[in-house]
Amino acid sequence: MSSAQPPSYGELAALAVELRLPVSAQAEMLVEQAERIAELERQVGSDSHKLFPAAVP
Secondary structure (H helix, E strand, C coil), X not given: CCXXXXXXXXXXXXXXXXXXXXXXXXXXXXXXXXXXXXXXXXXXXXXXXXXXXXCCC
């Protein structure tokens, strides 16, 4: 059995940079989705009398 060498600082730093980009993109997408959900909820709330006329006095 050969023992693997632990990664160097440079390798770990490169990996951190490589992983930061997808995480950043995902965070941005989550913000956009939250904004879209909030907008859709506002639309449903303002149009609820059209969707459920019996439920709105």
